[in-house]
Amino acid sequence: MINLDTLRQFAIFKDLTDAELENIQSIAKLEKFKANTRVFEEDSLAVKMYLVLKGRVEIRLRKAAGFLPMTIDVVGPGEIFGWSAVTNPFTFTAGAWTVADSELISLNGEVMRKLFKINNHLGYKVMMQIAAVISKRFRALSKKLVEFLPAQSVGGES
Numbered sequence: 001m002i003n004l005d006t007l008r009q010f011a012i013f014k015d016l017t018d019a020e021l022e023n024i025q026s027i028a029k030l031e032k033f034k035a036n037t038r039v040f041e042e043d044s045l046a047v048k049m050y051l052v053l054k055g056r057v058e059i060r061l062r063k064a065a066g067f068l069p070m071t072i073d074v075v076g077p078g079e080i081f082g083w084s085a086v087t088n089p090f091t092f093t094a095g096a097w098t099v100a101d102s103e104l105i106s107l108n109g110e111v112m113r114k115l116f117k118i119n120n121h122l123g124y125k126v127m128m129q130i131a132a133v134i135s136k137r138f139r140a141l142s143k144k145l146v147e148f149l150p151a152q153s154v155g156g157e158s
Contacts, residue, residue: 002028002105010051012080012129020122027111031104039082039096039104046084046092048106052077055102059094059137072141074099083130085109086116 004021007013007028013021030053033039039050042062050057052075059073059081072094075081084092086109116123 001025002030006053006105007051009078010080011078012051012126012133014129015125016122020119020125023115023119023122024107024112027108027115029106031106033098033102033104035098035100035102037098039098040092042092042095044092046082046090047109049080049082049085049109049112050096051080051105051107053103053105055098055100055104057081057102057104058097058099060097061094061141070144072144073137080130080133082109083133086112086127086130 002025004018004025007021007025013024016024028051031050033055035055039057040046040048042060054077057075058071059075060069060071062069073081075096081096082092084090085107090109112126116126
């Protein structure tokens with residue numbers, strides 16, 4: 001069983017009470033992955049959300065706007081990925097690959113959604129933190145895509 005102090009290391013749970021954190025603890029499972037292992041594939045059914053305890057995970061897009069595959073984020077200890085497991089349509093928007101031997105805490109998305117429905121306050125606090133992760137990742141992706149776009153001329157030609 002994952003202990004509460006371990007879960008408290010994650011910003012996503014920073015606003016939770018002990019009782020709320022115990023709800024999360026009851027569904028948390030430790031999973032170990034060797035380096036260069038696919039955790040999940042882009043466009044696959046999002047069953048689990050992950051917290052990085054040890055190691056590093058790259059979030060990758062196979063094709064971004066017709067470009068070559070790209071890494072849009074690298075997630076390390078204390079960070080989360082796989083938030084699609086708790087957001088509709090429950091399909092991963094990118095793939096995830098370990099780049100080092102990694103220990104991940106997995107949380108079943110369906111069970112988390114049920115917890116959020118039972119305890120809206122818990123759900124609100126966790127989803128606010130997930131929204132911050134989504135925003136960060138979107139900004140990183142936007143920046144990378146702009147780097148690939150051809151320079152546009154400022155003025156028109158006469």
